[in-house]
Amino acid sequence: xxxxxxxxxxxxxxxxxxxxxxxxxxxxxxxxxxxxxxxxxxxxxxxxxxxxxxxxxxxxxxxxxxxxxxxxxxxxxxxxxxxxxxxxxxxxxxxxxxxxxxxxxxxxxxxxxxxxxxxxxxxxxxxxxxxxxxxxxxxxxxxxxxxxxxxxxxxxxxxxxxxxxxxxxxxxxxxxxxxxxxxxxxxxxxxxxxxxxxxxxxxxxxxxxxx
Numbered sequence: 001x002x003x004x005x006x007x008x009x010x011x012x013x014x015x016x017x018x019x020x021x022x023x024x025x026x027x028x029x030x031x032x033x034x035x036x037x038x039x040x041x042x043x044x045x046x047x048x049x050x051x052x053x054x055x056x057x058x059x060x061x062x063x064x065x066x067x068x069x070x071x072x073x074x075x076x077x078x079x080x081x082x083x084x085x086x087x088x089x090x091x092x093x094x095x096x097x098x099x100x101x102x103x104x105x106x107x108x109x110x111x112x113x114x115x116x117x118x119x120x121x122x123x124x125x126x127x128x129x130x131x132x133x134x135x136x137x138x139x140x141x142x143x144x145x146x147x148x149x150x151x152x153x154x155x156x157x158x159x160x161x162x163x164x165x166x167x168x169x170x171x172x173x174x175x176x177x178x179x180x181x182x183x184x185x186x187x188x189x190x191x192x193x194x195x196x197x198x199x200x201x202x203x204x205x206x207x208x209x210x211x
Contacts, residue, residue, distance in 0.1 A: 023055040024126055038102050039095075042087075046095045047104065049085050054119045061122030064115075075114035 025048070030036070039047060053063045063081075065074045082089040096115065099105045106118035119126075 023051050025051070026125065034102075035104070039098065042091070043095045043098065046085060046087070046092065047099060050099075050105065050117065051119065053084070054117070054122065055126070061119050061126070063117040073108065073110060073116045075108065075110055075116040078113045078115060081115065 035044065035047065050063065054061050057063055058066075062073075063076065065076050068074045078089050078093060082092045085092060096105070096107060096117070100107045104120055106120060108116035108118075110116065
């Protein structure tokens with residue numbers, strides 16, 4: 001059975017995902033392990049796609065539609081999976097059976113040609129995401145805005161108490177240089193004005209003109 005473009009679009013729209021953004025791929029095992037020799041290039045692509053689907057699933061590590069009566073798992077039709085992976089149904093069936101034989105997946109068929117796929121050792125190899133997820137939550141809660149130079153922090157000890165200002169932060173190099181320059185200008189201005197008397201200066205000028 002083939003899947004039309006319309007059917008494929010409808011199937012993709014029905015797929016609900018979680019917030020997982022990545023799955024781990026162990027490079028040594030992937031490049032040098034038995035999978036490299038047990039599967040063809042096309043079959044290895046299917047295997048990686050299954051890992052991605054299992055990571056995006058509402059049931060991490062498993063690929064199936066949901067649960068029905070008596071909490072029984074409802075598998076995806078092979079036509080749906082072939083449409084999502086954009087491949088031929090026969091080739092997909094053969095690849096799934098091979099992955100099952102090699103111990104990479106579990107495969108349940110509650111209804112003919114409707115599969116519940118599980119990734120073997122999912123928790124062992126993909127647990128890093130859950131550990132980092134907890135770390136990301138803690139980091140998000142504890143991260144605060146970096147202080148701005150020159151700000152004065154205000155500390156409040158308890159309810160109803162007035163905020164107590166802390167000592168301002170040390171001045172930057174530019175601020176120190178500017179303060180020194182202003183101080184020198186003030187000293188020079190003071191030296192020029194020491195002992196000066198505007199009225200006396202005006203009188204001296206008039207006397208000099210009469211001469």
